[in-house]
Every structure is written in C-alpha cells, then in structure tokens.
Amino acid sequence: MAVINNAVKVSVIIPTYNRAERICRAVDSVLGQSFDNFECLVVDDGSTDDTAQRLADYTDPRLKVLWQENRGVSAARNFGIANSGGSFIALLDSDDQWVEHKLAKQLSFMEEGGFEISQTDEIWIRKGKRVNQCKKHEKPEGMFFDRSLEMCMVSPSCVIFSRRFWDELGPFDEDMAACEDYDLWLRAGLKYPVGLLRERLTVKHGGRPDQLSNSVGCLDLYRMYAIVKLLNEGTLPAEARSMALAELQRKAAFYIGGCRKRGRDGQAARIERLVRDIVSGNPVSPAEIIKS
Structure with missing residues (x-):
C-alpha cells in the first residue's frame, strides 16, 4: 500500500486504453483545474495506438504516466490508486472531462459536509450533441442502497472519495469485465452517505462503440x-x-x-x-x- 503523501491533497486516476485521440482532452481538463494541489496518474492499460507518444509531450510534474499490460479498467484503476499518495481520490474516465472548478468546489463541499464520498451532477454529450438525462438517471444523495441495486447511481468521472473509504471498501473487482463501479458503490451503499454537489462539473461523452456499456454483452x-x-x-x-x-x-x-x-x-x-x-x-x- 502506498504511503500517503500529506503534501498531495488529491490523486486523480485516469485509466486509458487506445484512446489517444481523447486522452489529452481529459488530461488537459485536470491540469487546468483552479485547485492545483493534486497529482494526476494516467494508467495506460497496454495501449497499442500512439497514447504513449501523446502523453510524453506533457511536462507538467503533476502528471505521472504508468503502464501495465492490458488487464482491464478495474486493474488499471487499482494500479493507479496503489501508486498514488493523495488523501482523496478522484476518478476520471479517459473519454470524459471536468470543468475548471470541479476539484475546488467538490473538495470544499465534502469538507463542509463531512463526506467520505461525493459526486457532482454532469453534462451528457452523445455523438457530439448535448442531451437531457432521463428521470431515472437523476442522481440521489445520502443512503440509497435500494436504488443502487437497480442500476449504477454513482458516475466514476463525477466521484471523489477519501483514502479511508478506499481502504475499507476497495479495490475494484478485477474479475468483472463491466459494472465494476456498480459493485463498489453497492458495497458502499449501506456504510457511507453519498454527498451530491448539484452543479454540472463533469462532462461525460458517450454514444461510441468502444465504451464498455456497448462492447460487453449483458x-x-x-x-x-x-x-x-x-x-x-x-x-x-x-x-x-x-x-x-x-x-x-x-x-x-x-x-x-x-x-x-x-x-x-x-x-x-x-x-x-x-x-x-x-x-x-x-x-x-x-x-x-x-x-x-
């Protein structure tokens, strides 16, 4: 287990696989945050495109690039978190992005409310166009084990949780090809209330065949x-x-x-x-x- 470096407030974990054309947008949205006490760990999960070359162009010392053989998103996130040192952990998918004040506002919200885990609202982009969310996708807050059973109610790119939360409930299940986040949030659902910052501070891009929700069977x-x-x-x-x-x-x-x-x-x-x-x-x- 990594030793927590108290000088680093947040560890941002970005797993990626063959998304060279999108990873830089995600990284740029992290490096452009108004809050700057973070480290950003990109875990290249064995990409075969030019992901490594694009990431090599960055010189910001807060960015760290880790590489592993292709083992899936759960293993990539676990590997990144194991090599991180922040007292809080923020997840970001490599095809999503944050708005400028996401970290600053969410950390303040968590500290004021005493939350071990929280998420923000989000903007949905599908095939390049903004779309409205269905009623069933509206994010709840507090304790909602019942709703978490039906579907995943926490978005990885929106979430921040404490090191304490992770040490108690992690890691992600590496035997799951999909829904690894559903599994973690379900286990968390009876133990920790989830704070909801009702601001759209995350931009989620979807509607592509390379997404797990489209490429995994049932x-x-x-x-x-x-x-x-x-x-x-x-x-x-x-x-x-x-x-x-x-x-x-x-x-x-x-x-x-x-x-x-x-x-x-x-x-x-x-x-x-x-x-x-x-x-x-x-x-x-x-x-x-x-x-x-």
Missing part, C-alpha cells in the same frame, strides 16, 4: 454477480437482504426471458437454476453467474 449478468457477492458475505441486514434477493430475481427474470427469445434455452435454464439455489439459501459462487 451488463445485468455482472450486476447479478455483484449482488451474489454481497449476499454471500452474510453481513446484510434482513431488510437489505430481502431487497437484494428481490432485485436479483427481477434481473434474472429479464435476462432469462431474453435468452429464451433468442433460443438460448440452456443458458436460461442455467441462470434460473442458480438463482433458485441462491434464493433457497444454497451456496453459489458468483463466478458461476458470469461463466460462459
């Missing part, structure tokens, strides 16, 4: 995996356990129905059997859920 399989992990820990209060089981069954029913429509009766039967075992209290490994 995201609900990974969400079910995360719920089973939580159930297996055996520490959920009775009400939370009931909510988790109900959401697991709901997601499974949706997934099973989709499998049967596509003629994947064997997969439908397999998931149906696993969920039945879980509800009955029989032990099931989370890995069985996402087994191909």
Whole structure:
C-alpha cells in the first residue's frame, strides 16, 4: 500500500486504453483545474495506438504516466490508486472531462459536509450533441442502497472519495469485465452517505462503440454477480437482504426471458437454476453467474 503523501491533497486516476485521440482532452481538463494541489496518474492499460507518444509531450510534474499490460479498467484503476499518495481520490474516465472548478468546489463541499464520498451532477454529450438525462438517471444523495441495486447511481468521472473509504471498501473487482463501479458503490451503499454537489462539473461523452456499456454483452449478468457477492458475505441486514434477493430475481427474470427469445434455452435454464439455489439459501459462487 502506498504511503500517503500529506503534501498531495488529491490523486486523480485516469485509466486509458487506445484512446489517444481523447486522452489529452481529459488530461488537459485536470491540469487546468483552479485547485492545483493534486497529482494526476494516467494508467495506460497496454495501449497499442500512439497514447504513449501523446502523453510524453506533457511536462507538467503533476502528471505521472504508468503502464501495465492490458488487464482491464478495474486493474488499471487499482494500479493507479496503489501508486498514488493523495488523501482523496478522484476518478476520471479517459473519454470524459471536468470543468475548471470541479476539484475546488467538490473538495470544499465534502469538507463542509463531512463526506467520505461525493459526486457532482454532469453534462451528457452523445455523438457530439448535448442531451437531457432521463428521470431515472437523476442522481440521489445520502443512503440509497435500494436504488443502487437497480442500476449504477454513482458516475466514476463525477466521484471523489477519501483514502479511508478506499481502504475499507476497495479495490475494484478485477474479475468483472463491466459494472465494476456498480459493485463498489453497492458495497458502499449501506456504510457511507453519498454527498451530491448539484452543479454540472463533469462532462461525460458517450454514444461510441468502444465504451464498455456497448462492447460487453449483458451488463445485468455482472450486476447479478455483484449482488451474489454481497449476499454471500452474510453481513446484510434482513431488510437489505430481502431487497437484494428481490432485485436479483427481477434481473434474472429479464435476462432469462431474453435468452429464451433468442433460443438460448440452456443458458436460461442455467441462470434460473442458480438463482433458485441462491434464493433457497444454497451456496453459489458468483463466478458461476458470469461463466460462459
């Protein structure tokens, strides 16, 4: 574990893979922050494009570039955080960006409210055009385990959390090809209230095929995996356990129905059997859920 350098307030972690044409926009938005007591760690997850060459052009000493063989976003974030020294950790995806006062305003908000984790509101850009968010994507605040079960309610590029938070609840699960953030926020949902700074200080760019949400098969399989992990820990209060089981069954029913429509009766039967075992209290490994 890295020794915390008290001279560094925030460690900004940016994982990236083959996004040379976008990574500089993300980095520039960090280096241009009005708050300047930070380090920015870009973790190049084995890119094969000219990411390394573009990052080599920077001379700002606050920027550090780390490289690892391609292991996925969870491993990249974990690697960056393990090599960081800030008392707070801010995440930023390599295709997103921050507005100039994001760090300054959010850190002040967290310190005034005593939050260990917080997020900001965000601007959505899809295929180059600003779009409005649906009602269901409105960010909640406080304790919202119930809503976190349904879908991911914390945006990585919007979030800052304390080193204490990370030491207790990290790391990201490196066995998850997607929804690794859903898994972390779900585990956090019963322990820490999430502060919400209601200002649009993050710009999220989407609508491209290289995004995990578009390139990974069924995201609900990974969400079910995360719920089973939580159930297996055996520490959920009775009400939370009931909510988790109900959401697991709901997601499974949706997934099973989709499998049967596509003629994947064997997969439908397999998931149906696993969920039945879980509800009955029989032990099931989370890995069985996402087994191909």
